[in-house]
Amino acid sequence: METKIVSPTSKNIALCSDELRAGGLVAFPTETVYGLGANALDERAVKSIYDAKGRPGDNPLIVHLFDRAQIQEYAAEVPAYAEALIREFMPGPLTLVLKKKAVIPDCVTGKMGTIAVRLPSHPVARLLLRACNLPVCAPSANTSTKPSPTTAKHVLADLGGKLPYILDGGSCKIGVESTILDVSGTQPRLLRLGGVPCEELEKRLGQLEIVKSSDVPLCPGMKYKHYAPKAEVLFSAYYGGMHETICARYDRLVEVGKNPVILCLHANLGRYGDRNCMDVGQSYDEYAHNLFYDLRLADERRFNVVIAEGVEDTGIGAAIINRLVKASGGQII
């Protein structure tokens, strides 16, 4: 199958909407990362997502909706505190896990008895969801274990030949996936750090229990290898002496014949002398925006080790740390 990257004209939105309605796959941009969408009510279409990604079948999918009112169609129960979050954060980079209704097939939800729902705010995602008028399940549109795609070209590189259309919405603003909050029990639990900082949720909910990756199968995706480029990834803890540690490790890697690159904030470039660096931007928001992009770029540029600067564990920084811990397989220097 030929895969085309198409611009989001009304004609192409209609084409992609028809494709979804006919049981096909369409990749589309969201404000977090690109998603690989299928009709969540069509089991065959859902299964083709798992095949295309090489995704383990027990890892459930997030259902993407256009309208807040649709949540009631698929969720059996929405607690009052979740209603307030829906009003405040949706559309946006927040996914809620709720008790599910039977209408959503088990192959979407991994037989969890719950459903993860999200209303993306990206205008192209919204145009597509409105046009097809379906619940669209969509994981990140990468091959399993690869960094999530933040451009249409990333999707093509991973999934080219496996779907007809990739809607091009430019590069995803946030760059890391949505925050996942489980509101299916009596207490809310944070299953994945992401686009909505934990502190924002805690302002409304009080201190949140953050579920560790080891507490599977609450969020089954967290147990798998993730976000890994071909290059080995090392990641520094954030502390005063971080830059010296990174330089020393870089120099040792060069001595043993490696070709490393440092991912660093713009302001820190000067600390690394003439060592190879990739500038991730001026702020943590820019670091998040560029992280997956730069991990892929490091492979393209044939670096074989990426040393990523650590950040403070606040705001979007917490999501950056979480992705780096996973990309590095926990190799923290």
Ligand code: TXA
């Ligand atoms: O930003 C995002 O959330 C992106 C865009 C495309 O919307 N999507 C995304 O999907 O990151 P994916 O499949 O790559 O990650 C979804 C995560 C997985 O770790 C999965 O285990 C978890 O959500 N998940 C899905 N349904 C769940 C459920 N019912 N209960 C607990 N975890 C669930």
Ligand code: MG
């Ligand atoms: Mg993913």
